[in-house]
Amino acid sequence: MRKLTLLAAAMLTTSISAPAFADGHLRITDEPVELTVHLHNKRYSYDENWPVEQAARELTGVHLKGATFGTNTPSSQEAHNLMLASGDIPHIVGGDKIKDMVNEYGPQGAFVPLNDLIEEHAPNLKAFFDKYPEKMAAVSSFDGNLYYIPYLPDGKYGRAYWMRQDWLDTLGLEQPQNVDELYDVLTAFRNDDPNGNGVQDEIPFFARQWPEVLRLLTFWDGRSSGSDTYHDFHVVDGQIKHGYAIDSYKTGIENIAKWYAEGLIDPEVFTRGSSAREFLLSENLGGMTHDWFASTSGYNISLKDKVPGFDFAVIAPPASISGKRVAEHRRIPVKPDGWAISHTNPDPVTTIKYFDFYFTEEGRRLANFGIEGEQYEMVDGQPIFTDEFKAKGPINSSLYQVGSQVQRGYFQDFNYEIQWTNPSALRGIELYDAGDYLIDQFLGVAFNEEEQAVYDKKWSSISTYMQEKQQAWILGSADINAEWDDYQATLEKMGYSDVIEAMQSAYDRQYGG
Amino acid sequence: MQTKIDQFIQHLRKEWQLYVLLAPTIIWFVVFLYKPMYGLQIAFKDYSIFRGVAGSPWVGFEHFHTLFGSDQFLRALRNTFMISALSLCFGFPIPIFLAIMFNEITNQVFKRTSQTIVYLPHFISTVIISGIVITAFSPSAGIVNSFLSWIGVDPIYFLIKPEWFRPIYIGSGIWQEAGFSSIVFLAAIAGVSPSLYESAVVDGASRWQMVWKITIPSILPTIIIMLIIRIGNLLEVGFELIILLYQPATFETADVINTFIYRQGLQGAQYDLAAAAGLFNAIVAFILVMTANTISRRFSRTSLW
Numbered sequence: 001m002r003k004l005t006l007l008a009a010a011m012l013t014t015s016i017s018a019p020a021f022a023d024g025h026l027r028i029t030d031e032p033v034e035l036t037v038h039l040h041n042k043r044y045s046y047d048e049n050w051p052v053e054q055a056a057r058e059l060t061g062v063h064l065k066g067a068t069f070g071t072n073t074p075s076s077q078e079a080h081n082l083m084l085a086s087g088d089i090p091h092i093v094g095g096d097k098i099k100d101m102v103n104e105y106g107p108q109g110a111f112v113p114l115n116d117l118i119e120e121h122a123p124n125l126k127a128f129f130d131k132y133p134e135k136m137a138a139v140s141s142f143d144g145n146l147y148y149i150p151y152l153p154d155g156k157y158g159r160a161y162w163m164r165q166d167w168l169d170t171l172g173l174e175q176p177q178n179v180d181e182l183y184d185v186l187t188a189f190r191n192d193d194p195n196g197n198g199v200q201d202e203i204p205f206f207a208r209q210w211p212e213v214l215r216l217l218t219f220w221d222g223r224s225s226g227s228d229t230y231h232d233f234h235v236v237d238g239q240i241k242h243g244y245a246i247d248s249y250k251t252g253i254e255n256i257a258k259w260y261a262e263g264l265i266d267p268e269v270f271t272r273g274s275s276a277r278e279f280l281l282s283e284n285l286g287g288m289t290h291d292w293f294a295s296t297s298g299y300n301i302s303l304k305d306k307v308p309g310f311d312f313a314v315i316a317p318p319a320s321i322s323g324k325r326v327a328e329h330r331r332i333p334v335k336p337d338g339w340a341i342s343h344t345n346p347d348p349v350t351t352i353k354y355f356d357f358y359f360t361e362e363g364r365r366l367a368n369f370g371i372e373g374e375q376y377e378m379v380d381g382q383p384i385f386t387d388e389f390k391a392k393g394p395i396n397s398s399l400y401q402v403g404s405q406v407q408r409g410y411f412q413d414f415n416y417e418i419q420w421t422n423p424s425a426l427r428g429i430e431l432y433d434a435g436d437y438l439i440d441q442f443l444g445v446a447f448n449e450e451e452q453a454v455y456d457k458k459w460s461s462i463s464t465y466m467q468e469k470q471q472a473w474i475l476g477s478a479d480i481n482a483e484w485d486d487y488q489a490t491l492e493k494m495g496y497s498d499v500i501e502a503m504q505s506a507y508d509r510q511y512g513g
Numbered sequence: 514m515q516t517k518i519d520q521f522i523q524h525l526r527k528e529w530q531l532y533v534l535l536a537p538t539i540i541w542f543v544v545f546l547y548k549p550m551y552g553l554q555i556a557f558k559d560y561s562i563f564r565g566v567a568g569s570p571w572v573g574f575e576h577f578h579t580l581f582g583s584d585q586f587l588r589a590l591r592n593t594f595m596i597s598a599l600s601l602c603f604g605f606p607i608p609i610f611l612a613i614m615f616n617e618i619t620n621q622v623f624k625r626t627s628q629t630i631v632y633l634p635h636f637i638s639t640v641i642i643s644g645i646v647i648t649a650f651s652p653s654a655g656i657v658n659s660f661l662s663w664i665g666v667d668p669i670y671f672l673i674k675p676e677w678f679r680p681i682y683i684g685s686g687i688w689q690e691a692g693f694s695s696i697v698f699l700a701a702i703a704g705v706s707p708s709l710y711e712s713a714v715v716d717g718a719s720r721w722q723m724v725w726k727i728t729i730p731s732i733l734p735t736i737i738i739m740l741i742i743r744i745g746n747l748l749e750v751g752f753e754l755i756i757l758l759y760q761p762a763t764f765e766t767a768d769v770i771n772t773f774i775y776r777q778g779l780q781g782a783q784y785d786l787a788a789a790a791g792l793f794n795a796i797v798a799f800i801l802v803m804t805a806n807t808i809s810r811r812f813s814r815t816s817l818w
Contacts, residue, residue, distance in 0.1 A: 077782075081562055084563050105561070267653070270673050271647055271760070457579055465585075470761065475673055
């Protein structure tokens with residue numbers, strides 16, 4: 001019965017979408033072509049019954065057959081490795097985090113370089129990469145070739161500083177505009193019992209992931225990371241640096257240690273874990289955090305009844321000691337996810353044309369919004385989700401089920417997200433837009449084999465050492481002022497400069513110096 | 514020659530049931546332990562998943578040079594021995610005490626209840642154990658710190674203090690496994706002939722003398738065999754619990770070979786280096802178990818083989 005309804009739904013969708021593009025200008029082949037595909041994500045894997053997939057098949061004549069490895073493992077890395085090790089690579093390989101794999105094994109012959117194919121057969125992809133050459137550079141391999149078409153998120157913002165506006169109001173305080181005012185506000189949160197229960201149990205600053213504490217480094221002109229991965233490198237005027245080896249780090253850690261010792265930072269931040277936000281907000285204990293726009297704004301609705309007056313608001317990043325306001329975290333503009341053509345593929349030309357289809361207007365809409373008449377209606381030339389579809393639950397999960405917003409190579413459309421973003425998050429986004437607080441991200445480098453060897457051999461130990469020292473300093477079991485020279489000497493001994501040199505040469509090659 | 518083969522076939526015909534019973538074990542060993550040994554060669558290769566085990570180029574002992582040139586590997590090695598040796602010292606005798614104590618309890622209801630209580634933690638998954646440990650030792654809400662503040666001691670943030678990591682890890686290991694490990698000793702005690710105790714009672718021996726002079730000597734072979742097995746597993750520290758409990762701040766005492774392999778090998782996808790560390794681990798374990806077995810055979814005539 002279930003199958004029957006699915007089939008009926010499928011027939012319905014094709015009959016609806018077909019007339020819209022009846023002219024067949026998107027058709028790639030007259031003879032139907034079948035290709036196998038591995039597309040893995042922890043929440044879904046490729047399903048040829050996705051309505052979006054059926055519509056694409058109808059329009060292009062290319063039929064992708066599911067051949068995903070490791071569908072029962074949540075780790076995509078593991079699934080990709082399983083696929084490679086099997087020796088039986090499907091024609092198209094895609095999904096979550098394929099960048100390192102395709103850039104390492106592509107030059108060894110496992111994947112087909114796409115540059116010439118795009119040049120000759122994919123006008124839409126070509127137009128896109130001509131417009132955004134830096135995005136192409138960011139995902140190319142060390143040999144200069146492009147081995148995969150990335151998933152390109154739209155929308156800029158990731159995390160923001162959130163503060164309990166109702167606590168500020170209770171204590172008669174203004175939103176902090178610089179680091180000194182922030183210090184005063186957090187101290188007031190700790191001392192003056194803003195939750196009004198008569199006990200000094202407030203946790204002024206908390207975080208779900210302890211490295212978020214390091215974002216505070218930016219208030220002393222330091223850096224915690226250059227990308228949306230913690231502890232990453234960053235770039236200043238074309239020079240690769242690491243936030244834990246620059247001079248401002250010393251002042252920053254010194255002050256963070258002071259804040260920690262004074263109880264302004266959650267004393268249990270290292271072990272509280274991912275439930276910290278849920279727990280501390282719903283218990284009316286947490287005052288400030290640095291977390292995602294969309295998911296954090298949801299607490300304003302879910303805790304409305306439980307915590308009277310609850311108002312968790314986005315605040316502008318307080319200015320640093322030198323007066324700079326910086327939002328260090330942002331959404332990465334190009335993801336390590338997407339899809340690639342493997343060496344087993346019998347027809348790379350058709351495949352690149354198929355990849356190109358998702359960069360046409362119709363293809364992009366299909367990849368972002370689903371099927372017209374089912375998930376969305378066109379209103380004034382804009383795809384707008386139907387109320388019926390919105391009522392089904394979180395839009396992104398519902399879209400995964402029809403095959404939209406899945407990690408094929410496509411360009412996301414932020415309009416999809418705006419339609420279901422909470423007003424308090426949208427206000428925050430406006431605030432961040434107006435202040436222009438974002439800074440450029442480090443999009444990673446593609447190493448050649450020598451650079452890779454230097455990095456692999458040295459970086460893991462250096463990074464471990466940095467984090468060990470960092471925690472010891474913050475916790476006060478060691479003093480950064482006393483140890484700073486030793487620390488730098490040890491980093492040098494462990495090969496810090498060699499790693500920076502390898503990164504720099506890869507960076508210069510990739511982004512043209 | 515011909516007769517020997519004939520003899521063997523004769524023997525097979527006669528005893529085939531025994532070989533059928535043996536077969537699953539042999540197949541298990543071949544499939545899960547001997548066949549994977551083929552892959553050990555990647556410890557000496559620059560391994561690429563795409564090229565495969567056979568297609569990757571040899572690099573000799575390079576990975577071993579990398580390992581022994583790394584302070585962090587040496588520290589992990591030292592920590593592994595420390596944690597293992599300490600948990601052997603403190604963890605090994607406790608199941609024996611437990612077994613003897615259970616044996617001396619005469620009230621059946623009390624005996625069964627207490628046995629069930631000490632066996633139970635064995636069946637809880639490691640993730641939950643780590644959750645219990647983190648909560649119990651939390652400075653704000655944990656039972657341990659509540660007790661400390663009740664007796665007037667300031668709360669301690671145990672899980673980020675290097676000096677507390679080993680006691681917490683070993684203690685929670687004992688809490689989880691001591692009861693279940695006592696079963697094998699209880700079984701050994703049950704096998705001691707009652708006539709020994711009867712004649713001791715006739716001779717006027719006390720309970721304490723009977724434990725000391727009859728029970729312990731009788732189960733000594735079991736104790737020694739268990740000890741040899743434990744020594745063989747000395748380097749197999751239960752690293753899942755460590756990964757769940759450790760922090761960069763406690764790496765100094767908590768980082769063991771297996772967690773080092775996990776960080777370097779699996780997170781960093783350096784399978785060849787991880788294989789080299791694993792191979793080294795296995796060789797050391799092999800030497801340890803051989804040594805323990807030889808010493809035991811020489812001094813007590815009890816040995817695994």
